[in-house]
Amino acid sequence: MKQSSGRQRRWRQRRWVLTLLGLLSVLTFLDRLAIAVAAPGIQRDLHIGPRAWGWILSAYVLANGLFEMPSGAMGDRHGQRGELTRIVTWWSGFTALTGWCRGFWQLLSVRFLFGVGAAGAYPNAAGVIARWFPPRERARCQGVVWAASRLGGVLAPLLIVPVERYWGWRAVFRLLGVLGVVWAAVWYARFRNHPSEHPGVSMEELEEIGPAQPHGAAVIPWRALLGSRQLWLLVLAYGCYGCGSWFYFSWFPVWMVHSAGFSLNGVLLASLPFAMGVAGNLAGGELGDWLAIRWGAKAALRAIPAVCLTLTAALLCAMATIHGKVATVALSSLGFGMMDLMLPSAWAMCIAIGRQWSGTATGMMNTAGQAGGFLATVGFGYVVQTTGSYNAPLFVIAGMVAVAALLFSRVDVTHTVEQATGLNPAETASC
Numbered sequence: 001m002k003q004s005s006g007r008q009r010r011w012r013q014r015r016w017v018l019t020l021l022g023l024l025s026v027l028t029f030l031d032r033l034a035i036a037v038a039a040p041g042i043q044r045d046l047h048i049g050p051r052a053w054g055w056i057l058s059a060y061v062l063a064n065g066l067f068e069m070p071s072g073a074m075g076d077r078h079g080q081r082g083e084l085t086r087i088v089t090w091w092s093g094f095t096a097l098t099g100w101c102r103g104f105w106q107l108l109s110v111r112f113l114f115g116v117g118a119a120g121a122y123p124n125a126a127g128v129i130a131r132w133f134p135p136r137e138r139a140r141c142q143g144v145v146w147a148a149s150r151l152g153g154v155l156a157p158l159l160i161v162p163v164e165r166y167w168g169w170r171a172v173f174r175l176l177g178v179l180g181v182v183w184a185a186v187w188y189a190r191f192r193n194h195p196s197e198h199p200g201v202s203m204e205e206l207e208e209i210g211p212a213q214p215h216g217a218a219v220i221p222w223r224a225l226l227g228s229r230q231l232w233l234l235v236l237a238y239g240c241y242g243c244g245s246w247f248y249f250s251w252f253p254v255w256m257v258h259s260a261g262f263s264l265n266g267v268l269l270a271s272l273p274f275a276m277g278v279a280g281n282l283a284g285g286e287l288g289d290w291l292a293i294r295w296g297a298k299a300a301l302r303a304i305p306a307v308c309l310t311l312t313a314a315l316l317c318a319m320a321t322i323h324g325k326v327a328t329v330a331l332s333s334l335g336f337g338m339m340d341l342m343l344p345s346a347w348a349m350c351i352a353i354g355r356q357w358s359g360t361a362t363g364m365m366n367t368a369g370q371a372g373g374f375l376a377t378v379g380f381g382y383v384v385q386t387t388g389s390y391n392a393p394l395f396v397i398a399g400m401v402a403v404a405a406l407l408f409s410r411v412d413v414t415h416t417v418e419q420a421t422g423l424n425p426a427e428t429a430s431c
Contacts, residue, residue, distance in 0.1 A: 013195070013198060014132065014133065016190070017128065017132050017191065018141060018144055018145075020183075020186070020187055020190070020191065021125050021128060021129075021141075021144075021145050021148075022144055022145060022147075022148035023148070023183060024084070024088065024121065024125065024148075024183060024187075025122075025125070025145050025146065025148035025149040025151075025152065026148050026149065026151050026152040026155070027088070027152065027176075027179060027180055027183055028118065028121050028122075028149060028152065029149045029150070029151075029152030029153050029156065029249075029274075030152045030155060030156055030159070030160075030176055030179075031091060031092075031095045031114075031118070031176050031180065032060070032118075032152075032249060033152070033153055033156040033160075033249060034095075034098075034156060034160055034172055034173060034176060035056075035057070035060075035098065035111070036057070036156075036249065036250055036251070036252070036253050036254070037156050037157050037160045037161065037164075037253055038160060038164055038169040038172055039053065039253060039254055040253075040254070040257065041164055041168075041169045042107075042169055045169075046101075046102070046103060046104065046107065048104055048107075049385075050381050050384050050385050051381045051382060051385045052104055053254075053381060054377055054378050054379075054380060054381020054382065055108060055378060055381070056104070056107055056108050056111055057111075057250040057251070057377045057381075058250075058373075058374045058377040058378045059108050059109075059111040059112040059115065060111045060112065060114055060115035060118070061115065061246065061250075061370050061373045061374040061377055062112070062115065062370070062374045063111075063112045063113070063114070063115030063116045063119065064115040064116075064118055064119045064370045065119075065366075065367045065368075065369075065370030065371050065373075065374060066116075066119070066367075067115075067116050067119030067120065068119045068120055068123060068363040068364075068366045068367040068370060069123075069360065069363040069364055069367055070119075070120075070363075071083065071087065071119045071120020071123065071124065071363065072120050072123030072124060072126075072127070072359040072360045072361075072362060072363025072364075072366075073359065073360045073363065074120070075120065075123065075124040075127045075359040076127055076356070076357055076358075076359040076360050079193035080124045080125075080127050080128045080131075080191075080193060080359070081187070081188065081191050081192065081193050082188075083120065083124050084121070084124050084125075084128075084184075084187055084191075085184050085187055085188045087117060087118060087119070087120055087121050087124070088121075088180050088181075088183055088184040088187070089117075089180070089181060089184045090116070090117025090118075091114055091117040091118040091121075091180060092176070092177045092178075092179075092180025092181050092184070093117070093177065094110055094111075094113045094114035094117055095114060095173050095176050095177045095180065096173055096174050096176070096177025096178070097110050097173075097177075098110050098111070098114070098173040099169075099170035099171065099172070099173035099174045100170070120359075120363060122145075122347075122362065122366055123358075123359045123360070123362040123363035123366055124359055125145055126142070126347060126350070126351055126358050126359060126362040127358055127359030127362075128191075129141045129142065129145075129351065130351050130354075130355075130356070130358040130359075131193070131194055131195070132194075132195055135352070136289060136292075136293075137289070138289075138348050138351055138352075139284075139285050139288035139289045139292065139301075139344045139345060139347075139348035140285040140286060140288075140289050140344070141285070142281075142285055142343070142344040142347040142348055142351075143281045143282050143283075143284050143285015143286065143288070143343075143344035144281075144282070144285060146277075146281040146284075146285075146340065146343045146344060146347070147277070147278045147279075147280075147281035147282045147285075147340075148278075149277075149281075150274045150275070150276075150277030150278045150280075150281060150340060151274070151278050152274075153248075153249075153271065153273070153274025153277060154271040154274040154275045154278065155271070156271065156274075157253070157269075157271045158271055160172050163175065221357065221417065224417050225354075225357065225360060225361060225364065225417055228353065228415070228417055229415070230353055230411055230412050230413070230415045231350075231353050231354070231361060231364065231365075231417065233407055233408075233410050233411045234346070234349055234350055234353065234365055234407075234408075234411050235364050235365050235367075235368040236368065236407050237305070237346075237404045237407035237408045237411065238346060238365045238366070238368045238369045238372075238404070239368035239369060239371050239372040239404075240372055240400045240401065240403045240404035240407065241305075241309065241339070241346070241369065241372065241400075241401060241404040242368065242369035242370060242371065242372030242373040242376070243372045243373065243375065243376040243396075243397050243400040243401065244309075244312060244313075244316065244335075244339055244376075244397055244398075244400065244401040244404075245339060245369070245373065246372065246373030246374075246376050246377055247316075247376060247380070247393075247394070247397050248273060248274075248332075248336055249373070250373070250376075250377045250380075251377065251380050251381075251390075251393075252273070252332070254390075255390050256269070256328070258390045259389075259390035259391055260323075260325060260328040261325065262325065262328075269329055272329055272332075272333045273332050273333045273335070273336035273337070274336065275333070276333045276334065276336055276337030276340070277336050277337055277339075277340040279337060280336075280337040280338065280339070280340035280341040280343075281340045281341070281343055281344060283341060284304065284308075284340065284341040284342060284343060284344045284345060285344040287304060287341070287345075288300060288301060288304060288344050288345040288348055291303070291304070292348075297348075297352060297413050297414070298412055298413055298414050300345070301345045301346075301348055301349045301352070301411075301413055302349075302408055302409055302410070302411050302412075302413075303409070304341070304342050304345040305342035305345055305346055305404070305405065305408035305409075306405045306406070306408050306409035307342075307405075308338050308339065308341045308342035308405075309338075309339065309342060309401050309402070309404050309405035309408065310402065310405045311338050312335050312338045312339045312398075312401050312405075313398040313399070313401040313402040313405065314398075315331055315334055315335035315338065316335055316394050316395075316397055316398035316401065317394070317395060317398045318331050319331045319332055319335065319391075319394055320391040320392075320394035320395055320398075321391075339401075342408075346365075346408070347362065347365075349411055349413050350362045350365045352413040352416065353413055353415070353416050353417060354416075354417055355416050355417060357417055361417065372400065376393075376397060376400070379393065379396070380393045383396070
């Protein structure tokens with residue numbers, strides 16, 4: 001009985017950390033997608049056309065990409081407790097300020113600064129997972145974190161559309177800013193950088209988690225990170241994938257209105273792809289850990305993204321050619337769900353390659369994703385302005401997703417950054 005009670009206590013501590021990361025992920029996507037859901041009202045009130053709107057949407061992506069690596073590296077050096085507190089407090093402030101914007105330049109500036117603050121949220125979450133969970137659980141944990149982000153995508157239209165209808169779009173951003181500050185306060189009060197520092201974690205759980213991965217134990221090995229062929233393959237693959245994911249994060253609600261003929265109430269259906277994303281991430285996390293045990297990490301983690309993204313590219317092409325509201329909802333939901341099925345494996349790959357510098361490595365990877373998202377978001381607006389079609393850009397995005405599938409199929413997670421530096425060879429081999 002005592003042993004069972006101890007085990008339950010161990011899992012409560014890990015679940016608490018994972019729950020906080022999940023709530024962080026929900027807030028991240030609520031704040032990120034709020035401007036996309038409220039876009040028709042904002043564009044109408046501030047008189048902003050498609051081309052200018054593309055720059056406003058991409059300002060966040062550009063800033064986020066530029067500061068992903070520095071923020072991930074700061075978490076690796078100084079700890080994720082303080083870094084995530086800073087991140088969420090900063091981005092919540094600029095989320096609230098979005099509600100005070102009165103024109104294009106104000107909105108562009110606030111969205112850029114919002115992106116600066118939000119940079120590094122997921123790399124630092126990956127750093128927490130690398131230190132609080134053993135390798136056999138990391139794909140599953142990434143699945144939970146990314147499923148929570150998609151839950152934020154599900155909730156965004158369902159919460160934002162009613163708030164906007166009754167109180168206006170400005171109230172949406174002020175409310176979200178308050179929620180972020182509350183999360184930051186709880187995180188700083190309850191989290192510790194390493195499980196050994198947490199009074200509720202037992203010695204048994206520390207043994208389960210494995211050897212400590214310290215913060216600031218050494219200078220970030222930039223030469224090894226930047227010289228890792230496998231990491232660069234992963235970075236390029238994630239950049240191409242980012243073109244597909246950011247279509248959903250930025251232009252999808254507007255595309256539903258202008259291409260598929262949905263009304264503002266119909267935009268509520270934009271939550272369905274994200275609901276599929278919740279299921280895809282949870283299933284993808286389980287699938288990644290299950291196949292890694294049976295096939296080995298190298299074969300399993302590269303196969304899942306390659307297959308999923310190939311199917312996603314086909315579904316994006318179908319969205320551009322097959323018309324009808326039912327078909328639009330079905331194809332877009334399947335496409336996003338398939339993309340998200342591979343996401344836990346992609347992040348588990350980066351953690352496996354980056355090891356104790358996983359925050360920095362995932363920062364590099366996510367920077368590439370933001371770069372792809374920036375190009376896709378800006379490019380989408382220009383293609384629409386030039387062609388008058390909201391479907392034409394989908395073929396380009398589908399091509400980039402297909403390239404991502406090919407690149408993921410070449411990544412070998414057994415070649416780690418630690419091997420390149422000559423550190424911890426025994427631990428590297430055990431992973």
